[in-house]
Amino acid sequence: MTFMKQNYHEVLDIVEKSTEELLHELQKAEDVFEFTKENKEEMEVISLTEQLEQLLKKYQKQKKDVIRDAGMDTTYGYQIFDGRKKPRRDKLIQLAFGFPLTVEEANKMFRAAGVSDLYVRCKRDTICMYCLKQKMTVDECNALLYQAGEETLTQ
Numbered sequence: 699m700t701f702m703k704q705n706y707h708e709v710l711d712i713v714e715k716s717t718e719e720l721l722h723e724l725q726k727a728e729d730v731f732e733f734t735k736e737n738k739e740e741m742e743v744i745s746l747t748e749q750l751e752q753l754l755k756k757y758q759k760q761k762k763d764v765i766r767d768a769g770m771d772t773t774y775g776y777q778i779f780d781g782r783k784k785p786r787r788d789k790l791i792q793l794a795f796g797f798p799l800t801v802e803e804a805n806k807m808f809r810a811a812g813v814s815d816l817y818v819r820c821k822r823d824t825i826c827m828y829c830l831k832q833k834m835t836v837d838e839c840n841a842l843l844y845q846a847g848e849e850t851l852t853q
Contacts, residue, residue, distance in 0.1 A: 715740050747781040749810040750793075757797050768796030769836040769852050787813040788851050791826055795836035795851075801827050822848040 715723075720740060727733040734741065744752075754761065765775030770792050777783035778793070785793075790811055794804035805815040816823040816830075825846055829839035840850040 744810055745781070746785075746807065746811040747779070749807050750779055753797055753799070753803070753807070759797060764793065764796035766796070767798075767835070768792040770796070785811065787811075791816075792836050792851050794826075794830060795834075795839060798830060798833055801830050804830060821846065826851075 715737070720737060723737070724730075724733055753759075754764070761776060761779050762772070765772055765779075768775065770789065774783060774789075775793075778785045778789065787808065790808055790813060791804070794807065797803075799807065801816060808815055816827050818824055818827065822843065825842050825848060826839060829842060834842075836851060840852060843850045
């Protein structure tokens with residue numbers, strides 16, 4: 699079943715409901731169990747490892763290229779992809795630049811890893827979001843973070 703589900707998502711590139719849409723439907727729902735049944739696919743959370751594998755396929759990239767473009771130590775990067783390391787949020791932001799991901803894709807990856815989304819009311823996050831949207835490199839993002847007096851992603 700997992701194989702079918704992955705192929706289904708890959709082939710159709712499913713458009714997910716936004717959180718706002720789900721909240722709106724929940725508010726209108728008369729039966730919470732019916733709501734959860736109807737939205738089962740929307741509530742499934744995949745592991746970070748599965749998420750990364752899907753992103754590699756979607757962007758047709760190899761792990762080594764993503765890790766290099768993320769400005770990350772090779773061994774540590776492979777350990778993240780293999781599920782042997784639980785990365786900090788900054789390492790995940792670096793990976794987002796390594797693909798490069800959209801802000802929405804990055805936030806989905808963060809949720810799979812159990813870390814907080816990029817938040818527009820946080821200056822540092824806003825700079826990272828801007829850089830992702832502009833398809834900048836991790837080094838270009840670090841330069842803007844440094845210019846703004848914020849902690850860079852890589853030391």
